[in-house]
């Protein structure tokens with residue numbers, strides 16, 4: 001039986017990139033694998049990026065990230081759902097892996113280079129970020145990891161860490177594989193300038209009011225080849241076309257494809273046609289989030305219970321690691 005694991009950072013409001021790229025798969029795999037699906041809000045990872053970490057906001061953001069996952073359908077009664085720092089073994093295993101991971105492997109991580117490139121002083125934790133991520137996964141001997149494409153290199157490194165450990169200490173960990181959302185490997189940001197990401201300020205949040213979403217979509221770039229209203233366009237080369245694929249029903253998709261390629265519909269109307277799909281998808285999540293916010297203990301209790309369940313799996317695996325690595329116990 002495969003075991004699913006994934007983590008999500010509490011670095012602000014979760015976006016539709018998080019949703020379509022990863023969270024939707026958490027829910028689907030959760031329905032399939034029940035207690036063998038383990039999800040966690042990785043609060044310790046948030047420390048690694050000074051641009052994202054704020055001591056006064058971390059607690060609230062952790063709560064909000066949990067609430068948003070529950071609002072989109074993650075059911076803590078079915079899966080295991082908890083906060084990373086509540087299971088101390090994550091940092092313990094991370095340290096052991098840190099001592100065994102070549103510096104060069106970490107320095108070539110693209111995400112590290114991107115994030116470190118804009119910092120004056122680089123925290124060592126930013127370099128160690130993927131090691132903590134490997135510990136998150138391997139602490140549960142998980143093998144199926146739903147993530148967006150940007151995490152591919154980190155999962156590869158996790159496989160190498162598992163392989164190295166198994167080679168040194170005997171077969172212990174599986175070599176996990178990433179599972180992607182087919183249509184949302186890399187959801188583009190609303191500025192059309194690459195991946196949707198909080199750090200680029202180009203996100204649409206899952207819990208964002210519709211008028212605020214419209215205010216972002218209205219000026220958003222479209223197919224650059226469509227200079228005049230009378231020019232035909234290509235929805236496959238258009239940010240709004242990409243969003244339609246995520247939100248719209250087949251009739252709307254047909255309508256905008258024909259309209260765009262024959263110049264029968266203007267870009268503003270094409271954007272307007274996106275709003276019903278956005279409303280249909282996000283408003284139920286927003287309603288559910290409001291209910292959960294009115295009953296915050298539902299979220300807190302779920303996380304406390306989830307941490308107990310996670311510990312019950314993690315502790316014997318950590319004990320196995322202690323014994324194999326020669327720690328005195």
Ligand code: TYM
Pocket residue numbers: 005006007008009010017018019020021022023042045132133134136137145146147148149150151154184185186187188195196197
């Ligand atoms: P994070 O918090 O940046 O993002 C959470 C998940 O959302 C996906 N994602 C996207 N997918 C498609 N298009 C986008 N624009 C987009 N933006 C975000 C991410 O790929 C991710 O799956 N390192 C991880 C957190 C982590 C983790 C783990 C994941 C820590 N430990 C163990 C898996 C297993 C991260 O920063 O995700």
